[in-house]
Amino acid sequence: MSDNGPVRADGDFQELVDEVSALLGTPATLEDRDFRLIAFGAHDSDDEAAMDPIRTRSILTRRSTAQVREWFEGFGIARAREPVRVPADPAAGIHARICLPVRHRGVVHGYVWLLDDGTDRPLDAAMAVAARIGTLLAAEARAGADTGRELLGLLTGPGSRREGALAALRAALGRVADDDFAMVCVAPWDGGEDEASDPLPGPRALPGAAAVCAVPSPGPGGLAVLARARAADTVAARLLESARARGATAGVSGRGAGLEGLPEAWREASGAARAAHAQPRLAPVAHWSDIGPYRLLTRLPTTADPAVAPLLDAAHTELAHTAEVFLDCAGQAGRAAAALAIHRQTLYYRLSRVEHLTGLDLDDGEDRLLLHLALKAARLG
Numbered sequence: 001m002s003d004n005g006p007v008r009a010d011g012d013f014q015e016l017v018d019e020v021s022a023l024l025g026t027p028a029t030l031e032d033r034d035f036r037l038i039a040f041g042a043h044d045s046d047d048e049a050a051m052d053p054i055r056t057r058s059i060l061t062r063r064s065t066a067q068v069r070e071w072f073e074g075f076g077i078a079r080a081r082e083p084v085r086v087p088a089d090p091a092a093g094i095h096a097r098i099c100l101p102v103r104h105r106g107v108v109h110g111y112v113w114l115l116d117d118g119t120d121r122p123l124d125a126a127m128a129v130a131a132r133i134g135t136l137l138a139a140e141a142r143a144g145a146d147t148g149r150e151l152l153g154l155l156t157g158p159g160s161r162r163e164g165a166l167a168a169l170r171a172a173l174g175r176v177a178d179d180d181f182a183m184v185c186v187a188p189w190d191g192g193e194d195e196a197s198d199p200l201p202g203p204r205a206l207p208g209a210a211a212v213c214a215v216p217s218p219g220p221g222g223l224a225v226l227a228r229a230r231a232a233d234t235v236a237a238r239l240l241e242s243a244r245a246r247g248a249t250a251g252v253s254g255r256g257a258g259l260e261g262l263p264e265a266w267r268e269a270s271g272a273a274r275a276a277h278a279q280p281r282l283a284p285v286a287h288w289s290d291i292g293p294y295r296l297l298t299r300l301p302t303t304a305d306p307a308v309a310p311l312l313d314a315a316h317t318e319l320a321h322t323a324e325v326f327l328d329c330a331g332q333a334g335r336a337a338a339a340l341a342i343h344r345q346t347l348y349y350r351l352s353r354v355e356h357l358t359g360l361d362l363d364d365g366e367d368r369l370l371l372h373l374a375l376k377a378a379r380l381g
Contacts, residue, residue, distance in 0.1 A: 012136060014039040020100075020112055020129050024121045029113040030102070030133065033078075034242075035069045036205055038110065077101060078108055083123045085116060098123070100130045104138035147172045148200060148213035151226055154259075155215060155266045162263070170259055173210055181210065182232040183253040183262060185269035187222030187277070189214060190244040201242070206235050220270030222248075226262065229255040236285045249276035250285045271298030278379035297377045308374035310357045319357070320375060322350040327372040331362070 013030060020028040021041035029040040075086050077099045088096040100112040100123070112130050114121075150172060153165030170177045200212050200223070208231025215224050223245075227235045236250035251272025253265035268288040275294035276286035288295065304312055311320050322340060326347065329335040337344045351362055360367040 013133065016129055016133050017041055017112070020126050023125050023129070024114060026114055026117070026121070030110060031113065032110045032137070032205060033108055034201070034205060072099065077111060083127065100127055102130045102134045102137060104131075104134035107138070109134050109137035147211035151211040151224065151262070152213040152215065154262055155213070155224060166259055169211065176210065177259060180229040180256055181226055181259070181262075182229040182255045183265040183269040184225040184227050184232050184236050184239070185220070185222045185251045185266070185273040186225075186236065186239045186245050186248050187270065187273045188248055189223035190246070201239070206238060207231065209235050215266070220267065220274075222270060222273060224266060224269070233285060240284055249273050249283050251276060252285065252287045254288050271295065274298055274380045278376075278381070293376065294380075297373065297380060300373070300377050302380070304378060305370060305374045307358050307360060308371060311354060312378050316357065319350055319354050322347065323354045323371060324375045326351060327368060327375070331368065
């Protein structure tokens with residue numbers, strides 16, 4: 001974390017990367033385990049061909065593509081404990097590289113990369129520097145785990161636990177504890193099978209994030225991020241790019257409630273994420289302030305109303321969709337028939353079947369309200 005009780009500043013990593021570059025006489029690049037750039041050595045060669053597209057993209061965008069990650073991981077770098085030579089791929093414009101795994105107590109935390117020109121270099125000395133880098137990255141991960149634990153306690157713990165978690169989180173955040181924060185929820189989130197060896201993304205990977213935790217189900221679950229309000233959209237977008245967020249949506253809470261209001265902010269963020277999943281026009285990132293009636297719907301019980309339950313059976317999907325479109329069109333038959341691309345008489349027939357299944361009268365305002373709410377709520381799952 002850069003300004004909320006950091007264990008190490010970026011400058012320390014830059015100094016260590018420069019040390020590797022000096023030892024080996026070639027520019028080095030440091031990336032975390034998710035291939036996000038941390039620091040890089042200066043490249044003073046006049047040979048433009050020495051800069052391949054991979055290194056250029058990493059420096060300019062501070063991350064690599066999933067295809068690049070898959071290519072390099074295919075050579076076993078995530079399991080390696082010694083330097084790994086990765087051959088060139090001329091067709092893709094990739095130069096040969098040497099990868100120095102950055103480990104601490106057996107866990108890989110990142111990689112130091114060198115372009116491999118075939119020169120014999122003192123890699124043992126460079127690996128010793130990589131081990132020092134691993135110690136610092138592990139310390140950052142532990143600090144992130146501490147704030148994440150307190151955030152989880154504040155969001156989900158009993159009242160007695162929340163008071164202590166709030167105090168501990170405030171102390172860990174230090175001088176930024178009174179910043180303008182928002183909660184971000186990404187759901188569903190694939191936490192992986194082994195969180196000890198595959199920790200949650202930390203603040204270094206999510207600029208603007210102050211704490212990260214995984215909130216388990218039942219109940220509103222997903223990845224929870226305490227983010228500075230101005231960075232919340234960026235944090236959500238970066239998380240949705242992760243392989244562990246495939247098929248996920250994100251929600252962003254209101255802002256300015258203070259740390260005491262984080263439990264309510266989490267309910268807002270998780271509700272917005274559910275709304276984005278239920279309503280494609282709100283996806284991929286929904287803000288609590290923008291989800292309209294879903295602010296109410298996300299607070300309702302998840303069990304279907306008995307009258308509407310028969311309509312929600314998979315055998316009646318077409319009828320349920322017809323009823324929802326009809327109610328979305330404010331009960332205007334002409335608009336609804338056009339939206340469904342069916343004849344008006346077909347619409348009337350389907351609506352009569354809806355009334356028969358549910359026992360509701362679609363000429364009655366309260367019955368229509370009940371049906372509309374129940375159909376929208378069913379989308380939330």
